[in-house]
Amino acid sequence: MSIIVVLDVMMAKRKIRSKELAHQIGITEQNLSVLKNGGAKAIRFSTLEAICKALDCQPGDILEYKQE
Numbered sequence: 468m469s470i471i472v473v474l475d476v477m478m479a480k481r482k483i484r485s486k487e488l489a490h491q492i493g494i495t496e497q498n499l500s501v502l503k504n505g506g507a508k509a510i511r512f513s514t515l516e517a518i519c520k521a522l523d524c525q526p527g528d529i530l531e532y533k534q535e
Contacts, residue, residue: 471533
């Protein structure tokens with residue numbers, strides 16, 4: 468996949484655990500784990516917005532494009 472999720476890096480910078488972030492954005496820890504590990508095929512803009520709000524970041528801070 469060309470889009471890489473680097474959510475774990477931003478979470479480490481903000482010193483927030485998965486459980487806390489999942490609670491803040493209203494998704495399960497399991498779904499957050501799938502997203503963090505690059506297993507998600509899609510992400511809702513509302514979820515992306517909630518993540519960016521909770522982590523005080525931009526979408527580009529948690530998503531990267533890698534040319535194959």
